[in-house]
Amino acid sequence: MVLWSTDDVTLPPTETRVMAVFRQIEEDTCINFTARSNHTSYLLIRQGWRGCWASSLGYPGPNRKVTVQLGRGCVWPSIIQHEILHALGYPHEHSRPDRDNHITVKWENIQPGRGAQFVKNMRYPTVEEVPYDYSSVMHYGKRAFSRNRQPTLEPNVELDGRLGGRRMSELDKLKVNIFYECPTDSGVAV
Ligand SMILES: [Zn+2]
Numbered sequence: 554m555v556l557w558s559t560d561d562v563t564l565p566p567t568e569t570r571v572m573a574v575f576r577q578i579e580e581d582t583c584i585n586f587t588a589r590s591n592h593t594s595y596l597l598i599r600q601g602w603r604g605c606w607a608s609s610l611g612y613p614g615p616n617r618k619v620t621v622q623l624g625r626g627c628v629w630p631s632i633i634q635h636e637i638l639h640a641l642g643y644p645h646e647h648s649r650p651d652r653d654n655h656i657t658v659k660w661e662n663i664q665p666g667r668g669a670q671f672v673k674n675m676r677y678p679t680v681e682e683v684p685y686d687y688s689s690v691m692h693y694g695k696r697a698f699s700r701n702r703q704p705t706l707e708p709n710v711e712l713d714g715r716l717g718g719r720r721m722s723e724l725d726k727l728k729v730n731i732f733y734e735c736p737t738d739s740g741v742a743v
Contacts, residue, residue: 554585555612555641556595563600567628571598574633581726583735584641593618596640600624605632607639610676631719634690638725642732644674646685646692647706655685657707667698671705679728686724692717 557575559568575586589595596612597620605627608620619640623633647656650673658671670693686692687708694717695704706716718725729735 554587556589556592557586558589558595558597560597560599560601563598563623567600567623568598570628570630571623571633574630574637578634578637578721578729581721582729582733584729584733595619596621596637598623600628605636607636610639610644611642612640631690634721638691638721638729641729642678643691643728644677645670646687646689648672648674649677649680649685650675651680651685655687655709657709659703659705659707662699662701662703662705664698664700670698678732682731683724683728686722687712687716688714688718688722689725690718690721691725 559571578584579586586596593616594614595618597618599620600623602622603624604622605624606622608622612619621636621640623636627633627636646652647658648671652658652673660668660671663671693706694715695706696702697705697717699705708716
């Protein structure tokens with residue numbers, strides 16, 4: 554169960570879209586999103602600040618909250634899904650420890666100061682169980698944070714389709730199900 558709440562500047566249309574994403578994730582996994590009452594550990598959905606981000610990876614431990622910031626331009630299903638998956642514990646797909654087998658990072662094309670977005674994350678869960686997924690909603694597009702319109706991420710294979718998905722892929726659902734130890738009859742088969 555994931556407890557969540559909004560702050561008082563989060564607008565009702567945003568809340569409606571976030572709820573739709575929650576319901577979709579509930580349908581595809583065994584995770585349940587439940588409104589917080591007086592709990593101190595929870596997922597805070599907020600839109601008062603700038604940018605689209607999650608404050609940390611992983612659902613909070615005792616007395617800790619994870620903030621999902623949905624500023625202007627962030628209130629779209631793909632971005633909400635992406636940030637919620639960060640909050641649930643998932644780093645970017647292109648930062649998987651095994652990513653070099655699948656993708657090449659073009660460091661020379663990355664905007665100054667943005668390199669951290671492309672560093673491997675050794676805490677990525679379910680690397681053993683779920684294959685690399687070019688169409689993950691957690692994968693950046695080809696020219697993400699490019700300083701010169703040249704690719705920052707180059708697939709090592711000929712790709713059929715675009716890099717980075719606009720919604721949770723079947724493998725995204727599968728990895729959440731494995732990570733949260735969902736029973737096999739919830740959503741997708743594990
Ligand atoms: Zn992200």
